[in-house]
Amino acid sequence: MTTSATVPTTDQPADAATRAPLVFGGIPEARGFAEAPITARDRVHFRVDRDLPLADFRADLPEGVTVSHDQGEGLYRVDGPCGQGQVLADWIRAWCAGRGCTTVGLRAEAGVRRRAPRDLPPSFLEDLCRHYHPVSLKRLQRNMSTIRLHLPDPDDLGQQVAEWILKAVGQYDETKGVPFGAFLATQLSKWVHDLGRSAHGRTAADTENRQQKALAAFQAEHQRRPTERELAAYMGQSVATLRRNSQTVATLNGLRNLHSLDGGPDTAEVLVPDSDEAPDQIMDEAEQTLLSHALTAACAPDPTAARGQRAAQPNVLGWATWYLTTWGGQTKTQVSAELGTSVRNMNVHADRVERALKDRLAELSE
Numbered sequence: 001m002t003t004s005a006t007v008p009t010t011d012q013p014a015d016a017a018t019r020a021p022l023v024f025g026g027i028p029e030a031r032g033f034a035e036a037p038i039t040a041r042d043r044v045h046f047r048v049d050r051d052l053p054l055a056d057f058r059a060d061l062p063e064g065v066t067v068s069h070d071q072g073e074g075l076y077r078v079d080g081p082c083g084q085g086q087v088l089a090d091w092i093r094a095w096c097a098g099r100g101c102t103t104v105g106l107r108a109e110a111g112v113r114r115r116a117p118r119d120l121p122p123s124f125l126e127d128l129c130r131h132y133h134p135v136s137l138k139r140l141q142r143n144m145s146t147i148r149l150h151l152p153d154p155d156d157l158g159q160q161v162a163e164w165i166l167k168a169v170g171q172y173d174e175t176k177g178v179p180f181g182a183f184l185a186t187q188l189s190k191w192v193h194d195l196g197r198s199a200h201g202r203t204a205a206d207t208e209n210r211q212q213k214a215l216a217a218f219q220a221e222h223q224r225r226p227t228e229r230e231l232a233a234y235m236g237q238s239v240a241t242l243r244r245n246s247q248t249v250a251t252l253n254g255l256r257n258l259h260s261l262d263g264g265p266d267t268a269e270v271l272v273p274d275s276d277e278a279p280d281q282i283m284d285e286a287e288q289t290l291l292s293h294a295l296t297a298a299c300a301p302d303p304t305a306a307r308g309q310r311a312a313q314p315n316v317l318g319w320a321t322w323y324l325t326t327w328g329g330q331t332k333t334q335v336s337a338e339l340g341t342s343v344r345n346m347n348v349h350a351d352r353v354e355r356a357l358k359d360r361l362a363e364l365s366e
Contacts, residue, residue, distance in 0.1 A: 025123030033174040036119040042085030044078045046106035085110050104236040117169045129165050136161045143192045193344045207245045298356035318349035
């Protein structure tokens with residue numbers, strides 16, 4: 001069915017106050033959302049340490065409970081009736097344990113207001129998506145340089161936009177008096193900036209913050225430092241993941257202190273993995289010179305990358321972010337203002353540098 005939008009018959013241009021409502025599948029937009037009003041549900045968020053057999057999980061869910069999976073973030077969201085959040089969380093934990101899966105970061109959230117897109121009239125939803133898909137692509141033109149870093153294939157972008165529209169449909173609260181188009185535009189801007197987190201996971205700063213909080217909490221509870229295995233269990237991670245994150249933190253701390261040969265502030269406590277792979281935190285001037293070369297090499301184009309991939313381009317913003325915050329003594333906020341880009345965008349490029357730089361730093365420490 002073709003999307004129909006009633007337009008004024010006057011020869012004068014229509015403004016926001018006089019524009020007739022959009023009609024999808026023969027149903028005015030506002031009425032279509034009212035037929036499937038947004039409602040409150042209890043929601044359980046969680047990740048798992050291995051792939052979850054999603055088909056079996058869905059089949060075993062209690063009646064009236066639904067699940068969605070964000071593959072980019074590896075996050076599962078289970079929605080159930082209000083007042084059942086904690087019961088549902090216990091059920092999920094037990095179900096996963098029975099199949100050899102360990103839940104990570106499981107938490108229940110009460111009163112989350114959502115709607116299931118499938119509850120809308122099918123023809124209404126189909127026409128609404130068909131109408132807003134090109135509108136969304138046009139709206140995203142201003143963000144295209146950021147989007148192409150993560151979605152270089154036009155087909156992937158089209159699929160992502162379709163998913164975003166459905167996500168907005170699920171979150172849109174028709175009782176707020178804001179048109180769906182305006183709500184969607186606001187959410188699109190937010191979700192574009194979330195692409196970096198979805199693609200690269202937590203930043204080094206986030207990792208460090210979480211690790212330091214866990215260390216402090218464990219020490220307050222047990223009056224001693226945790227072992228690697230204890231801290232991994234405390235944070236809901238595997239030992240391998242903890243070691244990988246610890247090396248990232250050690251690298252970040254070493255870079256932060258490069259300007260000072262005495263190692264800088266001694267107040268930051270870092271858990272160094274039980275291996276000889278982590279680089280020394282205090283480097284002499286010769287090592288700093290080598291590190292400078294390593295940074296430049298880490299930002300160079302990858303000759304093995306296919307044309308069109310972001311790795312095939314020099315990572316100039318990543319280089320500037322690391323150099324100016326490490327040697328220039330500037331904060332990311334200051335660099336962001338000077339370069340006219342967002343801190344989120346800087347983090348996306350800096351994360352790419354970090355992955356390449358960690359290998360080179362390990363070589364320097366040998």
